[in-house]
Amino acid sequence: MTEKSLASIEKHAREIGKILLDVLPPGVGFTLWLFDFGEGGWFTFLSNTRRDDMIRVFIEHIDKLMQDPKTSDESRKAVQQWKSGRA
Numbered sequence: 001m002t003e004k005s006l007a008s009i010e011k012h013a014r015e016i017g018k019i020l021l022d023v024l025p026p027g028v029g030f031t032l033w034l035f036d037f038g039e040g041g042w043f044t045f046l047s048n049t050r051r052d053d054m055i056r057v058f059i060e061h062i063d064k065l066m067q068d069p070k071t072s073d074e075s076r077k078a079v080q081q082w083k084s085g086r087a
Contacts, residue, residue, distance in 0.1 A: 001042050009034055010044055017046045029053065 013034055020030050029049035036042055047054050065071055066079055 001036065006042060006044065010046075013044070013046050017048065021048060029057070031057075 013032055016032060017030075020032075024030065029047070031045055031047040031049065031054055033043070033045045035044070049057075062079060066076060
């Protein structure tokens with residue numbers, strides 16, 4: 001991925017963000033993740049919320065995903081390692 005390509009993707013993401021701001025009611029937060037698949041790829045995001053709120057929501061969502069029987073053992077192990085490192 002070239003910087004120019006990533007810049008184009010981020011430009012489109014900002015356009016999507018503006019649409020979300022226009023159509024969502026006040027007080028509704030969003031985060032849009034954009035990434036390529038595989039190891040060593042790129043990742044970018046945009047959000048209309050405070051970083052601390054976004055992190056709290058991500059952790060709550062990860063906890064819900066961990067209760068889902070479709071979550072792989074590999075993912076469970078990775079989350080457990082991550083949580084033990086932040087305790």
